[in-house]
Structure formats: structure tokens, C-alpha cells
Amino acid sequence: MGPRPAGAGGRGRGGPSRGGPPTRGGAAAGASGGGSAVYTTSPHVTTVGVKRTAFGTSGRRMEVYTNHFAVKIPEAVIHHYDVISPSEKTLPARLNMELITTLQLKVAANIFTPRAVYDGRKNLFAARELPFGPNTPSREFEVEFNKKTYKIRLTKVAEINPEVLARFLEGKQSHDNAVLTAITALNVVIRMEPTLNYPFNVRSFFTDKETKDIGSGIVLWRGYFQSIRPAIGRMLINVDISTGTMYKSGSLLKLCLEFVGRSDQPLALAPRRGFPDRERLRLQRFISGIRILTKTPGEGQQSRTPRVLKKLSTAGASDLTFTMREGGTMTVAEYFQKTYNMRLQFPEVLCAEVGSGALIPLELCVVPPGQIMRKQVPPEKTKDVLDFATKRPEDRLQSIRNGLSVLQYGQSEYVRQFGMVVDEAAGALTINARVLDTPTLRYGKGSRQPTIVRVSEFFLIDKKFYSPASIDKWVVVVYERQQRFNANNVREMVEGFVAACRDVGMVVKDPNPIVRWENGQGNIGAQLREAGKECMTKTGSPPSLIVAVLPEGGTDIYTAIKHFGDITMGVATQCLKSSRCFRAKPQYYANVSLKLNVKLGGINTIPDPPSAPFLTDPNNPTIVMGADVIHPAPGSEGRPSFTSLVANVDSDTAKYIAASRVQTSRQEIIEDLGDMAHHMLDMYMKYRRGVEKKANPVPKRIIFYRDGVSEGQFKQVLDLVDSRRVLEACQKLNIKPTITVVVVGKRHHVRFFPKNPSDGDRKSGNCPAGTVIDRDVAHPTEFDFYLQSHGGLLGTSRPAHYNVLYDENNLTPDGLQSLSFALCHVYARSTRSVSIPAPVYYADIVCTRAKNHYDPNERLDFSDSATNLEEGAADQSLDKFKRGFKPLHQKMTTLMYFS
Template sequence: MSSGAAASIRSRSGGDGSREGGTGGRPSGGDSPGGPSPSGSPPPSGSPPPSGSPPPSGSPPPSGTSARDERSSSRGVGRPADASHNSADQVPRIDKIITTIGVKRPSYGKAGRSLKVWTNHFQMKIPGTNIYHYDVKLTERVWIEIISPTGKTLPIRLNMEIFKRLQFDVAPDVFTPRAVYDGRKNVFAARELPFPSGSQEFSFTLTDTTSSGETAEDGERRRGGKIYKVRLKLVATINPEVLSRFLQGTQSHDNAVPTAITALNVVIRMEPVMHYPFNVRSFFTNRETADIGAGMVLWRGYFQSVRPAIGRMLINVDISTAVMYMPGPIIDVALGFLKQRGPHALSLRRGLPDRELIRLQRHLSGVRINIEIPGQSSAARRPARPIKKLTRAGADELSFTMRDGQTVTVAQYFEMTHNYKLRWPDIVCIELASGAIIPMECCTLPEGQIMRKQVPPDKMKDVLKFATKRPPQRLQSIREALDVLNYGQSEYLKHFGMEVSSNAAVESSARVLDPPTLKYGQGSRQPTITPRDGAWNMVDKKFYRPATIKRWVVVVYEREQQFNMGTARAMVRNLLDALVAAGMVVNDNDPVILYDRPQRIYDSLQTAGKRCIEKHGGGAGPNLMVIVLPESSADYYQAIKHFGDIQRGVATQCLKSYKCKGANKQYFSNVVLKINVKLGGINVIPDARSVPALTDPKNPTIVMGADIMHPAPGAHGRPSFTALVGNLDHETAKYVADCRVQTSRQEMIDDLESMATAHIAMYKKYRTGVEKKFPADPKRLIFYRDGVSEGEFKTVLDYELPQLKRALANNNVEAKITLLVVSKGHHVRFFPQKREDADRSENCPAGTVNGFTTDDLQSLTFALCHVYARSTRSVSVPAPVYYADIVCSRAKNHYSPEGDFDLTESGTHLELSDAGHQLEAYRANFKPLHDQSKKLMYFT
């Protein structure tokens, strides 16, 4: 959005149905305020009133408490505006300029050819009566806490169970008709609940049955049960007229609108979350599954979200995928994860490495188990309980003192008390939160537990294969989802007066933009090309600005038996051919080839550099190091990148040995795409005539992309990482990056002003020093912000836009700012109605849009999707956004591999008291880029 305006603009919602892989994602629609526009519909008449105006007649007064935005809670904590950044002598307060979010768009695009598409939305009728919004406070008190009562946050699954008990058993007369609950802080009711003074507290006990496998003391403690306290307080009355006005464009996007939409989302999700495993926006069934090994199974699921569109309300429905823990004996799950056979592999005494034990513990922590002693009845089974950790010894070594003073091992206890002699007494055991120790052979995993850890890299191929469907099959699955969703039979929808159309998916008009003309370098047989179906190739083309390899070395960390000297020399020849074919200059056709052990990466890379200097009789070291890695080499990669990008400022290119052996020309051509930009070259640029809004010499433009990466769920003490990427050249093809560390899960970027200030200065220096263009100052700054939910749009304007303004002012630059939010994790899908309108994969053609913005903004965004340096095809988001995402994901390379920092995606699990100290340690040990790396596209 332009500085001073308030329209939010999203990236194109391409059909790309076959490319979806994974679960969740932030939904977004085709048009502001959120969904695809009706077929051929014009923009609604009338302008929304400013947020400071009185509410329209019939609308409720502004509420002091609005529903917690579910997208915001899943992304992280948004940071409020800091008064210290808005002093009177700097930039005027943003709320004096921006009055509302979601104002009517100024115009619609017209460029391109038109086509008709289906989209995965179904029309719905909104309620006709008020909805009552209650704030929920839910705590538990265990009997032992009566002496010193404490409250704690409960998991959503347990919250839903408690609310179900409250609504159906404890106070069914109060909750008639049924209310809906989001599992956190919000309850919505179709009628005002009969509470005195608008609030009421309920207190009741959930008792657990006795479970086998525990001490008598545990059972005695449980018989007291847990007392749960639920406090409900009326905080708002939602008038559906607000939504009707908003859909017609006569109501501004104030607090009442997202609260009402959240209420409708909770209503449609209430029925499935009561019966199926679920995450924030999807639920999953075992109707379609796939066993992918390693103790994991995939389940098909369904995503659903209420989306406002122009003049109507829609439900966005999509298929999704969850990775589940394989149900059954936990020993089988553990062995599958570790890729071992036989339970004895789980014994530390028999060689289980400590590192593998820690990895398994991370994988299993939080997973709920049932206690089942083999051969004995489990009729009195207690509800499944979560694993706290694994023990560091077997049941025959772990001992405790019983009430009578007798000390016994866990193995002896099970034989004495349960008449069960353990088959594998030396393998590690399960420890529960209560401190109880349970042998693994007495534990099973119940079905339907979502694995909320990072999917192992070697399983991603299986996940993508299961998740991927060609567009026609995907659309058919979405239509069939209505049978599972069963909106017509939901008592919750009936109570709220909501109806969902069972007709075909919504039809919409779309346009296919013309692709930009791309320009290659001198000597190309085809210097300019127009991509077809979003792809092209490097045949007979030279880089627009080829780099020079002055000196280089090859380091091989694969065993020589697997990758011998002959293979290495053949790889060098093939790589040289590709380098020369692309126009690059190579001053050394016979580089040093060094074999070494990956356990001493720093030393071996140092040695390789010295060998290169010795070969050339002194002078500078290599400006490129090519490293050949074995198949499993994630740790090596971090060490190599830390050496090159952080310590030495030398470009490094890693290759997998199995890919190099016998690879074709296309493989090495792809490698060369990365090498050229790492050494300062430019692969391709958009032709100035095809994208005048981006390359206008009278309006030099900086294009920036920004993103944030948060730690894995459940990881405490890990920081978030931020990245800013921007172009230096007037062709918007040469980018540099900056990466910072900040408070964990904070969504707004703290150091944006500092990073942007440095980047604008680099842009001016490059423009005058390298390009010899004057004046040096940019006239426009286009800022693509990734990783922001709809609930955080206003926060971006309040907190990040002023930082960009100050960064310009710090460089004495006056430039117009256009801020765009990129929602690449949405579930909006387009499906061409006619076969002739589809590409070869049956998707909508690249460049399909659904009426977002003016033609200039659409065309420049689409052009930026074609200058991604690592491929010869258009990508789904602008290149700077893609780069920012990569920079965030590689933030771990800023830490020394010898340091004591856990940067694995499975996350660390610390006590909260220790998390603050750990976070500060991450801050202190984060190493900046080498000065040379700061000038290059090291991240490609």
C-alpha cells in the first residue's frame, strides 16, 4: 500500500493445486477484503467511513475486547508501536495518516486474456440474529495444589473436552442452544447466556479411572480428581448487520468485523473438532492414509475458513495433509524412527548413542500414550497421557523406594505388582509428568496424534507425493469434502442460522497476464525471450552479466571409493563446459582437487585455500570453493557455509556426490545459475520495455523483501530470525541480504530501520560507483512483506512503515513507499473450466490473476517472479520474497558449528526459567556476514 493509503495487496493466488505440500497455512482470498470476486462483478459502490467516524446505524458500539485472531496466534506475537520510534521531530504518527484497513480498492486490472475458472469456495448465508461473544478463563486445580493453588494454561484438546463436559453434562440448560468454543479464549453463543451481570464461573471435577502400571500412591492421588474452573464473561454483542455492510463496502474494517468472521469460523469448525484430530484450521480423518515408515503415517484432512468476498460470504475449502504418529506399540514407533531393528537397539548398554537418544526424545516428547501390560485387561484404562522424557537407563537399573521402605527396580515392581516379567528390561523407559516410570513395552500410542515436529528431510518426498493431486482430482476431492464436512447436519450451524450451499464450487473470472520479456547477455543467439508456460532454458544463452572465476578449488568429502579422482575430474570438465557455455570467464581450467574427512571441515578448507595459493605462486586465495558432499551432510553444510559466508567471505558451492556422478548438462547448467550470482554476476533481467513501471529511468526503484522465521512449536529459548533483501541495480536483478536475531516469536521486525538504512546506502553507492548513474537517490521503494497474517496488517503499518520512512530520512532520500503483503500460504485454488485454458500440468497458466490491483503493480510483481536467479522458470512469489525466506532459513549458518547451540528444526525444550538466558546466548553468539559476503548473493 502506498504511504498514506490503506489498501492491502496480496500476491497472486495461482491455481497451482498440484504443488501444495503440507498442512496449514494462512488463508487469503483473491480480492480485498479476502475472497474471490463474483464473476464479472464490479467494485461495490460507496466508500467505507474512516475508523474515527461514528458507527453506522444499527451497528454495535466498538468493543474493548475483540476475538483473538487465530492467524495471529499461530504466527507469533505482534509487537505494538513503540512511541520511542515516533518522536515529534521525526515522522508524524502513523495513525494520523492511516485511518483504516481494507478501504475500497482504487481500480481493477484489465491487461491479459480472460478465462473462466472454478475456485474452491462455497457460498454461505450469514446469521440473521445477534451473536454473543464471551471471554473464557479456564484453569485446573489438582488436589495437591489446594495448599498452594496455581493456574496453568491447558492444551486445546483438553480445553475442548472440558467445555464439552460443561455444555453437555454440567450445565446443559444454560447452553441451549449449543455454544461454540475455539479451544482458547473465545466462546460464541446464538443467544445471550443467562448469567447474572454478564458473567459466571463453573467449577467441576473430572475423575480418571485407575490405570494399570502405576504405583498405589499415584492411584490414590488421582481419586481426588482435578477441579476445573471455567469463567465466562460477556464482552461483545455481534450484530450480523456489520458483516452485511462490510461485504457491501459500506462498513469499515473495525474490531467488530474480524470478531464476527472469527465467530463464524468457530461455528463451522465446532462439529469436526469434536470428533477428529485437528490443528488450527484443518481436521483429519483416517479415510485415506499412507504409511511412510519411521513410525509415521499420513492422513488426509480438510481445511475450511470463512472468507468475506465482494457482496457475499464464502467458505474456503481445501484438502490438507497431516503427519501422524503410527498407532501401536511405542517400541515399534521408536525403532522405525531410528531405523533400527530389534528392541535391544533401544538400550544404552548395548550401544544406543546418546545423540540418538536425545533425537528420539525430541521426537516423542508430548506424545500421549496408553499404559497396557501385555496379556492383561485394559478395560480400566486411564485417558492417554503425554510423555515428558525418556530415561537414561533401563528398567532393571532404575529404582525407587516404596511406601513400606523397600527399594525396588522398575522391572522388579512390575513383576511383583502386576505379575509381568519384562522382556526387555535394559531398554530406556518412558517418564511421565507425574514422575512415573513406565517400561516401553507397556506403552502404546493411540490413533490420531498429529506430529507437530519438523518432518525429517528424507520423508518430505513421501509427504509431497501424498499431498499432491492434479488440479481436476483436487477439485473433485474438495467437492467430495462436503460429504465429510456435512454442513447441513451440523447442529451448531443450525443454531446460529447459517447455511452453506451444496452446489458446485464458485465460478470466477480471471485474467492471464502476458509474461515479461527477459534479456540475456551479449553473444546469446537469442538475447531476448518471452517465457512460455512459465518456463524457458539456457540453451544458446549467455548471462546478462557473467562473473569471472579467478582461482578455485574442489574439496571432496565423499569416500574415494565412492567418488574417485576420475569421477572428480569428469565433474570438473562438465562444470567447466557449463560455465563457459553461459559466458563466464574461468582463469583456471585445472583446479586443485583435495580429498579430506568431513570431521575437520575448517582445517581442510583452509588447507585447500593454501594449496590454491601455492599452485599459483602466491597472491590471493580462491574466489570459489566447490565442495562435494555425501548424501547425509546437513551438519557439514552448516560448517561450510559458516566458513565461506561468515569467516572468509569466499563463495562456496556444495554438490551432492550422487548427483554429480553421470549428471547431464541440465544439472550443471542449474549449478552455474547459482555460481554466477554468488560471484557478483547477473543471470537475466526483465526487458525495460516490458516492465516500464519497474525500470523507469526517471523513477529509480528499490525493491525489498522481508520475512521472519520463528522457532519450532514447543521450542523455548530459541530466537526468531529476520531477513531483509533488496536490489542494488537499476534492473532489479542483483540483490543483497541482511539477517538479524530477535526476540522469540515476535512477529514485527525490530531492526528494520537499521537494515533498511544500510541497504539504501549500499544502493546509492552501487548506483554511483558501479552503474555511474546520477542522481543516486531512489524515487520509489517497493516493500514486499512476507509472513504477516491479516490480523497484523495494521501493526505492520504502525510499526514497520515508520521504520522504512526513517531509513529513507537517514539517507536524505525522499521516496514514495509501496507496501505489499505476500500471502503465499493461502488455500485459495483456481481450476480452469476448459482443458484448453490449462497448462501441461492442468493448472491455470502462470500469470493468472483474479482482479487484485492496477495493471502496473500486477505486471511488475509478475516480472519479479521471473528473475529468481536459481531457476529458469517463473516462481510463485517475487524473487526478493523468495530470497528473504532462504536467508531466514539459513540463519543457523551464522553460528559456529563448534558452538553449543541446538539449531535443529525439532527444537529445544527448556524450562521457561532457562529460556531467557538461552535466548541471550543466541543473541550474543550470532555472527555477522563477512564484509565481502554482504556485497554478493551468497544465499543462492
């Protein structure tokens, strides 16, 4: 239905082990931390990362629940088939599932008894060999669905013997393609039932039993994640709750009005009534790709086949003309009047253009329920999503247990026919954990306690920074209206700010800065430059610090300020929210001082050497690096990925520098890692030689933490080591440090819950900071562990998963666990231990700040939902982003500007 313009038509993880003795340079002894329990895998087993040879033993013992359930794996052979639709391009997974369901139930029910399971793409698994006939491994079927015929060819490609999987779980088999395929098959088995019955997204599915309307046309649904995971000696199912963001069902017109914030004004979407093109594009980005049904005018019925919305028209139905096949032109409104004798209620409102080219008035479009929004959630709705998703540990564990009644493994015909048995009666597994000793930190002279064991939370009372910085001349620029943030507000802010800095040992030479009020709609760079000139005129020297007071929603102002300070002028900037400055408590400014001190070259705290001997060993200088890659949001076309590398330059692993680059979109390998690593190593040696006056400036050890890698990308990251980018940087500098590479993952659904509530964090109920698990749910053959290094504030904390990919330092499990835990305590911006080692955290921050390297006046579009949907849209190619990426100002290359 609807007018058509003329011409419209319808990881394999095999490979050699990277463990064992160092390959060059003579590795130092493993990190201290006590003895480790020996673990033995078969000698012939190879791993992608370092082979596990031991377990950790240090720390206090504790029992925890985990969101895993034991599962008995099949005993019979599983038959693997490749699925091809020769006559079709790539189809949506949901349509593929419907085609295979039709094939099994209607087209060839006699062949598919019992029914096979399908992953929605290429893989189909059967509990028995499909009877295609003697010596016939392949067969083609014709499936009619929604009045269209699809050809589907199934070809047998392998038989999976579960014995291979059993041997892998016992440490007697490498994690090769056969094991990977077996695990994939079991995952498809457990997901088949819910995938057929509920909206799904990769490994999660969602139900409408618990929902929340958060406005802007978005409704949240509670979902369940499930994944088969290999563990030491057994197979487990990892079950967790998840959150689905859904388009609000019902009228598409109402959904659009909600998104633009004009729910009761349909004509707000009429270009003739002043609906701006900028807002039309923003709305188009939000709803492009949505499936819609159409109402039949006069009959009130809906079409059965959904159509995909491609874009919005630039004019309303009464102004939008098209050429008819028989010749002549007509407006969309006239078409519906002539064809259906229907006068549109809102003829001035936009139309939806669907994939076939048809133009349909928004008032005739209906959004079916359960449609996942695969776009970035608008920033203003992030808190609503977090509120819905966040549950205290005891509540989350109960929701997971309740989820078994939805999953119903025992009732699933697919789970039963493949011979899998989930031990639901035993409930969530109880496993053993250890709580590591908290490292001791050292503060500066004048502190009441020069060293302190940092618990999960404390304040800066009576503590001085280890190396406090000095504030010489500074200016305050207020971007809030003077009526809202007047001279008295500024005086109170300055007094609180100065007092907090002095309390922690920082020197503020001039407690009366220059103050200016500016308009945030103006040229921010020019305004800050004028503030600097005024400081120069009045004091004889430029400011070493610019403090900016921002209004709510001042994101663009913030970006422009950071570009001016970090890129253009090389001056430290500190942004404060005006709302936080009103009658702010001393702790607020104390938290600000944490960021400010390191931006100005100071050091807040260092690990006490006895607590981190591997990091502070004077005979084996160690550089710790953190690397990250951040990709554009789903649906964002033309946006690049950003990379970063962060490393310490001092002997106490507390003072870090950073480098950032722009590269090919969604590429996991860091293209410029070699150049960035060369810069870090060079700066490390210059600092030790020139500032610390060390006789041995050359690093002997490198600990390289890599963030943001999923399990399926391990091999890619290993290629990062194979290509020797870091090693090549060392060779150019003629140094030979030994290297350890550790992947730190947070994109998983493993959770731990204290079995005894008294063992948990007293405020959040989470496992205490320092909880480590390297046995029951760990990998059968590789050196990995989970470390929950923070107590958490809200909800259930997620432990970090550490996987050692490469090790020339012969680190023991206890040594690497204590080393990583210590690094979680030296994060400069927090008075609590954080969830991942500080250099990894910094690398993540540097990536998110990469957009600040672009001149804000050039107006490159960095919105997460940005996509070039319009013909003639500006070419925002990778080359353009690379050309526009400005280098860091020389003065900032030695400072923690990113803090």
C-alpha cells in the same frame, strides 16, 4: 499406575487507512499497466491497509474454479460469552471441548438448548441468550470429568448483529472488532461438529479414511481445512484438503523402535546394551508431549485416562531406582514384580516418565489413535509427506468436492440452528480471472535472441548471461570417497562444468583446477584453507571459487563450507552432490551456472525496460526490498528467530545484496530493520554512483515486500511502518523516497483451477503463470489480489496473496500486478518464473542460511526439534545466539552469496 518418586504429586483490524495521497515527498505517478475499473467503498470506511479504489483490467480473460462455496450468513443476533476456568491453569483445547460438551449434555442440558458452539479456548457463541436468569449475565458451573471437578464460569460479553457483517461485505462498514468477532463466530459454528468428532489442529481436522504409514512411527492422515472468508458482496467458505502427521497408534515400545530404526530389536533401547544418550535425547524430543494409555499388568486392560509423556528415563527399569513413600528404595522392575506379580519382558529398556512423575516401562505404554504430532517432520520423511499431500489440480478439486460429504454442512445441527446455509449444490465457485502478459527479459551479447518472452519453462540454449562473470583460479574439493568418485569422475565433472559456464558467456581462465580429496569428518575449514594455500603456491594467487563435491547426507559439511566461504574467508563456494555429477547432462551444469554467475558478481538477465517501466524508469530510480522472518519449529525451545532484508543495488533490479540478523524467538517485528535498511540504501547509492556512474544516485521510490505474515499479524507489520524504521533510515541519509509496503502471503488455502483444461499449464494442469484475481474472492474493502505467477511442477500451485499496507507511490492495481509479475521472472536461480517476487524469495533463502553465520565447531544446536528437556542442559539463550552470530565477510556484502 507406576512407581512415583518421593514427593511426586499428582487481530482487530481497525485503525486509520494508509491509502490516499502521499504524506510527503510528492509521489510519482502510479505504475503503468492500463486503466483500472473504479471501485467505490463508503467514504467513512477505514482499513488497516490501503483502501481499494479500483480493479485491474489488463490481461486475457479466463474462467477458473476456486475452492470456495457460497454461504448465507445468519439473520438473528448471536450471543457471545467469555469462558473462564477460575481454578485451573490453561488446559488443552481437546480437554476444554470435552468439558463444555459435558456441561451442555449432562450438567445443564436445559440451559443449552439449542447447544452453543465453542472454540476450545475463551469464546462461546449461542444462537439464543442463555437463560441464566433475570439480570444475570454470568453463571458458574461445576463439571465433573474423569473423577475431577472443574469450575467453569460463563459471562456474556456481547451481542453480534449480523447486519454489521452484511454492511462490511458491501463495503459500507470498517473491518472493526465487531466484524472480526462475527467472522470468528461463524468459523466456530462450522468447525464445531468436526472438532467434536475428529482430531483437529486449529482450522483443520483429520480422518482415518485415507492414511499412509511412512515409517519412523509416523502415519499420515488426510484432513480437511475450512474457513469462513469475507469476499466482495458475500461470505464464502474456503475448503481445502490438508495433511496430518500422526503418531502411530499401538505399542509405544514399537513406535520408539521404529523411530530409531531398530523395529525388531527391543533391547536396542537398553542403555546397558549400548543405546547412546544422544539417540535417547533425539527420541525424547520426538515423543515428548505424547498422550499414552497404560496396560494393567496381568489383566490386559488399558487405563481410560491418557497421561502425557514428559521424558525418558536415563536407565532401564531394572537399573532405575526410586525412593518409596514408606522409606527404602526399589527398582522399577522390582516394583512391578512385587506389586503386580509381573516380570517385565524387557527390564533393561527405558521407562517413560509421565506428568505426574510416575515411571512406566515402555512395554506397558500404548499410544491411542488419532494423536497429532506437533513436531517438525524428520528431514528424511519430507518427501513422503509431499508425495501424500501432492495432488494434481483436477484431483485436488475432486477431493475438495468429495470433502463436502465429510463436512456435511446440511446435516450439522450447529450450522442449521445458527441459520447458516452452505450452497453445496452449486459446487465450487466459478470466477473470472485474467492472465497477464509475460514480461520480456534481456540477455547478453552473443545470444541468438537478445530478448525473450520468458514462458513458464525454457532452457539456456544459445543464451548468454547479460553480464557474465569470470572464474580466475579455482579448486575442487571432493568429500566423497575416492573409490566412489575417482579421478575420471572428477575430469568428467570439470569438463561439463567448464563447458556449461563458457556456453553462457562466463570466462574460465584455467580449465584445470587443483583437485583434493578430503574426509568429511575432519576440520572442514582447515581443509579448505589448505586447498587455498596449495592454489596460492602453485598459481601465485588465491582461488576465487571453491567447488565442493558432497556425498549424500552431507548437510554438516555443506554448512561448514558456507561458513568458511561466506563468513571466514570471503570466497565463493559452490557445492555439488556427487550423485548428480555422475554422467550429468549439460542442463545440470547450466543450472549450476545460474547460481554461480551471480555469486561471482555477474548478472544473468534483466527485465527489458518496456516490460517493467516502473522498475527501470531512469528519472525515478527505484529500490526494491524484500524482508522475511523465519521462526523455529513448533516444540523448539531456546531457538531464536532469524530476519533478513534483501535489496537491489543496480538500475535494472537484478543485482541484490542481503543482510541477516538474529532476534527474539517468534517475534514478527524485525528489530533491526532500520539498520539493515540504512545499509541497503547506502549501498544502492554507492553502486549507482561508483559503478553505474549515474548522475542521480538517490532512490526516489522504495517498493518494500514483506514475506511470511499471516492475516492475524497484519497490524503488527503495520506497526513496522508506523515506527518508521525505513523512514528513519532515509532521514539519516537525508533522502526522501516515496514508499510502498506490500505483504506477500503464501500461508493460505486459496486455490484456482482452470475451468477449461486447455487453458491450463500443459505439463502441470495448473492455471498458467500470470493468472491474477482481484475481484470475487478478494477483500471487501482493501487493496489486495491473488497472483499465480508460476505454472507449477508438481501438485496444485498456490497463488501468492498480495495486500498493500501502505502506498505513497499511488500504484494502480494493473501497475502493481504487472510490477510484481515482472519481479517473479528475475529470480537468478531459475529458468522459470517463480511463485513470489525475487527479492522476497531471496530474503527467505537468506533467513534459512542464517545458521551458516555460526562457527560449526561451536556446536550450537539448530535442529528443528531441539528443546532443552534435560536439567542442566546448556544455556542456549538469545544472548548466546547473538554473541555467536558472525558477520558476513566484507567481500560478500556486495555479492549474491546466497544464490
